[in-house]
Amino acid sequence: MILFVLFAIISMGYGQEMKALDKATISSYSKIFNADKSNVARQNALANNSIKSLSVDKATRTRQQHLFSDKIDVKGISNQKSSGRCWLFAGLNILRPVVIEKYDLETFEFSQNFLFFYDKLEKSNLFLNQMIIMRERDIHDRELEFLLDAPIGDGGQWNMVVDLVAKYGLVPMIAMPETYASSHTKDMNKLLKKRLRRATSEIRMSADPAKHSMIHQETLSDIYRILALALGEPPQSFSWQYEDEDEKLSKAKVFTPQQFRDNVVNHDLADYVYLLQNPTKDYYQTYSITLDRDMVEKPDMAVLNIPGDVIKAQTLKAVLADEPIWFACDVGQEHLGSDGLMVRGIYDYEALLGVDFKLTKSEQILYGESIPTHAMVFVGVDIVDKQARQWRVENSWGTERGNEGYWLMDDAWFDQYLYGVILPKKYLDKKTALALEVKPIVLPPWDAMYHMIRGPE
Numbered sequence: 001m002i003l004f005v006l007f008a009i010i011s012m013g014y015g016q017e018m019k020a021l022d023k024a025t026i027s028s029y030s031k032i033f034n035a036d037k038s039n040v041a042r043q044n045a046l047a048n049n050s051i052k053s054l055s056v057d058k059a060t061r062t063r064q065q066h067l068f069s070d071k072i073d074v075k076g077i078s079n080q081k082s083s084g085r086c087w088l089f090a091g092l093n094i095l096r097p098v099v100i101e102k103y104d105l106e107t108f109e110f111s112q113n114f115l116f117f118y119d120k121l122e123k124s125n126l127f128l129n130q131m132i133i134m135r136e137r138d139i140h141d142r143e144l145e146f147l148l149d150a151p152i153g154d155g156g157q158w159n160m161v162v163d164l165v166a167k168y169g170l171v172p173m174i175a176m177p178e179t180y181a182s183s184h185t186k187d188m189n190k191l192l193k194k195r196l197r198r199a200t201s202e203i204r205m206s207a208d209p210a211k212h213s214m215i216h217q218e219t220l221s222d223i224y225r226i227l228a229l230a231l232g233e234p235p236q237s238f239s240w241q242y243e244d245e246d247e248k249l250s251k252a253k254v255f256t257p258q259q260f261r262d263n264v265v266n267h268d269l270a271d272y273v274y275l276l277q278n279p280t281k282d283y284y285q286t287y288s289i290t291l292d293r294d295m296v297e298k299p300d301m302a303v304l305n306i307p308g309d310v311i312k313a314q315t316l317k318a319v320l321a322d323e324p325i326w327f328a329c330d331v332g333q334e335h336l337g338s339d340g341l342m343v344r345g346i347y348d349y350e351a352l353l354g355v356d357f358k359l360t361k362s363e364q365i366l367y368g369e370s371i372p373t374h375a376m377v378f379v380g381v382d383i384v385d386k387q388a389r390q391w392r393v394e395n396s397w398g399t400e401r402g403n404e405g406y407w408l409m410d411d412a413w414f415d416q417y418l419y420g421v422i423l424p425k426k427y428l429d430k431k432t433a434l435a436l437e438v439k440p441i442v443l444p445p446w447d448a449m450y451h452m453i454r455g456p457e
Helices: 002-012 023-035 038-046 051-055 058-063 086-093 096-103 112-133 142-149 158-168 186-204 209-231 257-265 308-320 349-353 361-366 411-417 430-435 448-454
Strands: 238-240 253-255 272-276 285-289 302-305 325-329 374-384 387-394 406-410 418-424 441-443
Touching: 038 051, 051 349, 086 112, 086 158, 086 325, 086 374, 096 257, 112 142, 112 158, 112 186, 112 209, 158 257, 158 272, 186 209, 238 257, 253 257, 272 308, 272 448, 285 448, 308 325, 308 374, 308 387, 308 411, 308 418, 308 430, 361 448, 387 411, 406 411, 411 418, 418 448
Parallel strands: 272 302, 285 441
Antiparallel strands: 238 253, 272 418, 285 302, 325 374, 325 418, 374 387, 387 406
């Protein structure tokens, strides 16, 4: 009866009758389709080929060249493999050139696995604390449902990079190498989620705070056990030595992770700010999303929403000063992986299918077509007539994808699919810097802005 009433309400459509498909209508579509004789050739082609491969625009593809007037010396491509750690890889990749230049190294890589271990442990602790606080809420409470849908995941944000480095330090790759589970996280994540949901059930069945505390500690101990077995235990100290480009070998020295961060890297990540472009929200306004953090004691992520041309001008200023810049974008849009291209018009779906797919940036955000899906790093730009023509991008998908691990982003793609950048404060103009002082508007995690800041889990 309830379903019938609901269907009746939906069918009313605010007073407008909904229209069912009938044979006559479908027949009219068929006539339109068959009137275009070129559709036979299209059908034949698509019978044995993908829509995507047939839509590659040859002229656009041919015009692209991986040439840049300004490049940052990076030396080496990282590989996140089958994991959702792009935010962490990109965060550490902006620090790599600091160490490479300081010690005249041929290449260098931080251990992403080291911080990943603590990210999982911190997220688990935050989730359990929240479950205890929310234990009396209805199981269909919207915030509780949001948390239970994804108790823990690989996804993250810039504030998490900053907080993890500040609390736990940094180590080189040799101190805590990748494991199968760190590079292929699906099975491990599934078990972590199951254990956290079991703890939620136990917490909700008891009214005893002492019992909640015991469940909390036992669960975290189990989470630690899973992580230690799958990822390895993080080192408390390690020995590091290096060979420079002249093949001169340094003396081995013992560091704690905090000492390595302070003495070897010595780079202030807290001085960076997150600038976002979301044309559906007010510009020069700061926003934060509840629950967008991985530590109990840290604040939620906050971003400043500013126009795209302002983001571009300040990003360009930083890259030209040899500053690698972390950014978030929708990498699945108009990218040709075999050539390492992110170029507007690289696929001409309209020519193949005869359908117009154009959306403005505001429309693609409002109607769920596009959100940030990946974080990478700008490491170069090509300037023509004082304007950015295309951008050089360092990805974290290994050297076998893209152009030996690097990607070309044309400026039109930047405008349409880039959403946020992390910039040192010294590159901000006065208006942007002043806007950082505006009190944030706090939004719930189901607001569309959440995906603009966080991206998919």
